[in-house]
Amino acid sequence: MEKIDIGKFIAHLSIDCVIFGYKDKELKVLISKFKFGKGTWMLPGGHVLKTEGIDKAASRVLKDRTGLENIYLEQFRVFGDENRIVNSEHKAIMKADLIAYDERFDEEVTEWITSRFISVGYYALVDIHKVNPKNGFFDEYLEWRSINDIPQMNYDHNEILTYGLEALRQNLDRKLIGFNLLPETFTIKEIQELYEAVYDRPFARNNFQKKILDLNVLERLEKKFTGAQNKAPYLYRFIRN
Amino acid sequence: MEKIDIGKFIAHLSIDCVIFGYKDKELKVLISKFKFGKGTWMLPGGHVLKTEGIDKAASRVLKDRTGLENIYLEQFRVFGDENRIVNSEHKAIMKADLIAYDERFDEEVTEWITSRFISVGYYALVDIHKVNPKNGFFDEYLEWRSINDIPQMNYDHNEILTYGLEALRQNLDRKLIGFNLLPETFTIKEIQELYEAVYDRPFARNNFQKKILDLNVLERLEKKFTGAQNKAPYLYRFIRN
Structure with missing residues (x-):
């Protein structure tokens, strides 16, 4: 050989x-x-x-x-x-x-x-x-x-x-790179769960939602299909600049 | 050779x-x-x-x-x-x-x-x-x-x-390393000037002073000798943990 x-x-x-x-x-x-x-x-x-x-x-x-x-x-x-x-x-x-x-x-x-x-x-x-x-x-x-x-x-x-x-x-x-760990579309709750896993600590739901949406890097899509249409959360997609 | x-x-x-x-x-x-x-x-x-x-x-x-x-x-x-x-x-x-x-x-x-x-x-x-x-x-x-x-x-x-x-x-x-660039003792104003030089932007004096003192990493020493004792600023020293 x-x-x-x-x-x-x-x-x-x-x-x-x-x-x-x-x-x-x-x-x-x-x-x-x-x-x-x-x-x-x-x-x-x-x-x-x-x-x-x-x-x-x-x-x-x-x-x-x-x-x-x-x-x-x-x-x-x-x-x-x-x-x-x-x-x-x-x-x-x-x-x-x-x-x-x-x-x-x-x-x-x-x-x-x-x-x-x-x-x-x-x-x-x-x-x-x-x-x-x-x-x-x-x-x-x-x-x-x-x-x-x-x-x-x-x-x-x-x-x-x-x-x-x-x-x-x-x-x-700081660099908004977490989206690379998620599928193409996700709910705000799913991003929060990712942050909680990475930092190994809970985040307050309202603060987190406001903070993420204020970044202006997410595009809101249709609601996630859950069967219960009223309570279903929206799906989002990361907008790559 | x-x-x-x-x-x-x-x-x-x-x-x-x-x-x-x-x-x-x-x-x-x-x-x-x-x-x-x-x-x-x-x-x-x-x-x-x-x-x-x-x-x-x-x-x-x-x-x-x-x-x-x-x-x-x-x-x-x-x-x-x-x-x-x-x-x-x-x-x-x-x-x-x-x-x-x-x-x-x-x-x-x-x-x-x-x-x-x-x-x-x-x-x-x-x-x-x-x-x-x-x-x-x-x-x-x-x-x-x-x-x-x-x-x-x-x-x-x-x-x-x-x-x-x-x-x-x-x-x-984040790591409080700026003190390595300063002499042993310094005034708060001197730290602020260092921060302004590194970040190339001004900092608001009151906010900066509060922020730095709240870190609890400075020991206050005597007043700096300037000749005008009343208005003289305090000198500080960084406390290495």
């Missing part, structure tokens, strides 16, 4: 993605059950081609895992501690697993994969109903997990997720 | 610093008049040792240029476009200048220096009165320039500065 061409990537630089979705009133994150390293959990990630911008690399990783293009994504932090990965307890396990799996993973390749990496963290917001998770080479499977039910992950991936959530919380309102 | 040891640094990874100071009611940035590349302007920056965390590298660059340790600094964005530096019009000029200057800058070294770089942007906040700018190898001299009087800089350094200023504006109030 042909040896893996690590030379096409920038050494020591990686991308890690916190892919947020929203369903059943819960904020969720798409995480990977790894085939290697004793089947631990990881954030989906990848490397950067020498000819590729870092945003492009993140888009590629996201498209590979979700099937979606034009995903909302934003870098939020670089993780560049000198000990991350290379001095992790997990390095030796990962190397041994890879070498045992396939002869293309020789000493050089596995050393490269588990060397020091500076990783750029991106968070992405997707309409969860449009995603068909697709395994990458390293994934045993991908799973949507509630933000309140995240397992221990490899390396510093739990820390990366925490920073990603903090960035989402800082930007959700 | 001994060849320059580029091998001790991580290839393709750099640090660029937006060093903010404050003086004469103006926000200022310390920029470098470069010895090479036809004497254009640059942000102070450097590379990352293979054994060094990225925050440590930024601290080292800052200490080299300002003489200060324990500077407040924060990463704000990664600049990773595939064309930055390597496809810049400035690359050939920079290479030629370096090769002509010193035989240690041979083809290999100059190619390394002007290859594709992913740069981590840091902004730093200093008490300008404590800084003695000190030239790095590439600096003809360093200069404090008002944010309203920034020259055209090399590569994407003006863009990096713009993002750094945006990050400072987002964080000044």
Whole structure:
């Protein structure tokens, strides 16, 4: 079998993605059950081609895992501690697993994969109903997990997720990006429930409704079909400027 | 002469610093008049040792240029476009200048220096009165320039500065970091003037005073000596938690 061409990537630089979705009133994150390293959990990630911008690399990783293009994504932090990965307890396990799996993973390749990496963290917001998770080479499977039910992950991936959530919380309102987590049309109550899931606290209904409508970014559509026409709430759509 | 040891640094990874100071009611940035590349302007920056965390590298660059340790600094964005530096019009000029200057800058070294770089942007906040700018190898001299009087800089350094200023504006109030730009003691009016310089807009005096005092992060000291004791304003000191 042909040896893996690590030379096409920038050494020591990686991308890690916190892919947020929203369903059943819960904020969720798409995480990977790894085939290697004793089947631990990881954030989906990848490397950067020498000819590729870092945003492009993140888009590629996201498209590979979700099937979606034009995903909302934003870098939020670089993780560049000198000990991350290379001095992790997990390095030796990962190397041994890879070498045992396939002869293309020789000493050089596995050393490269588990060397020091500076990783750029991106968070992405997707309409969860449009995603068909697709395994990458390293994934045993991908799973949507509630933000309140995240397992221990490899390396510093739990820390990366925490920073990603903090960035989402800082930007959700300021940049009006929450609509990327919702289907095309929604009720005001559904936006409120999304905000409550992201910030993990209740919002007062009247204040919230007024605040959202005052932003002038929603177009009111027909009433939602509920059977009880009088009490049915209106549906809205986000107006992209 | 001994060849320059580029091998001790991580290839393709750099640090660029937006060093903010404050003086004469103006926000200022310390920029470098470069010895090479036809004497254009640059942000102070450097590379990352293979054994060094990225925050440590930024601290080292800052200490080299300002003489200060324990500077407040924060990463704000990664600049990773595939064309930055390597496809810049400035690359050939920079290479030629370096090769002509010193035989240690041979083809290999100059190619390394002007290859594709992913740069981590840091902004730093200093008490300008404590800084003695000190030239790095590439600096003809360093200069404090008002944010309203920034020259055209090399590569994407003006863009990096713009993002750094945006990050400072987002964080000044939220993280209460403005005090790093002031001397140990200051009047409320002086804080207000700092805020006005950073946000480039006036603040209403009464509202501002109330807001700042309500934060409960200031300790009131004696009155400032002005000669007119009755009208003299109080001095304050920031209480670090």
